Amino acid sequence: MLTSHFSRTEWWIAAAVAGVALATALASLIPARKDWWKAVLPVLAAAVFVGLTVPAEEADGDPVSLMLFTAVALCLALMRVVFAGHIRRQQERARSGRPWERLTTRQTVVFFLAFTAVVALMAGFL
Numbered sequence: 001m002l003t004s005h006f007s008r009t010e011w012w013i014a015a016a017v018a019g020v021a022l023a024t025a026l027a028s029l030i031p032a033r034k035d036w037w038k039a040v041l042p043v044l045a046a047a048v049f050v051g052l053t054v055p056a057e058e059a060d061g062d063p064v065s066l067m068l069f070t071a072v073a074l075c076l077a078l079m080r081v082v083f084a085g086h087i088r089r090q091q092e093r094a095r096s097g098r099p100w101e102r103l104t105t106r107q108t109v110v111f112f113l114a115f116t117a118v119v120a121l122m123a124g125f126l
Contacts, residue, residue, distance in 0.1 A: 011066040015050065018073035019043050025080035029087070031094075043073070071122045078118050083111070 006014070026039035050069040080087070086107070090100050103111070 008063055008066075011063050011070070014070045015047070015066045015073075018070040018077070019047050021077040022073040025077040028080065031091070046073075071119075075115075075118050075122050079115060082114050082118070 023040045023043040026043065027036045030036055030039050046069065050065045053065045054063050093100055
């Protein structure tokens, strides 16, 4: 594990960076740029929840909730990057008034394999 030496402060920094990455990824999915705050609200709510569930400084053990938040946020942000082309095509179809393309079986398999690979990589790094 690459992060086994992280202190509590370093985990807070990693969680903040991951939260910003996730909010940026989600904001790119919002069609109207004036509504970017709608992408930030779920990330902010999750950050508040995680912040409230992290044990006090005196408590023994690792800040597991910070680790999980960081892993999930980075995983979701990375998946946005992996599927940027497909998402862009779907957004173009929606803007032109056409319906979204249905996912083929192959696309679904690729999505789940990519998702599994990203989760495995995050588990290895964290």
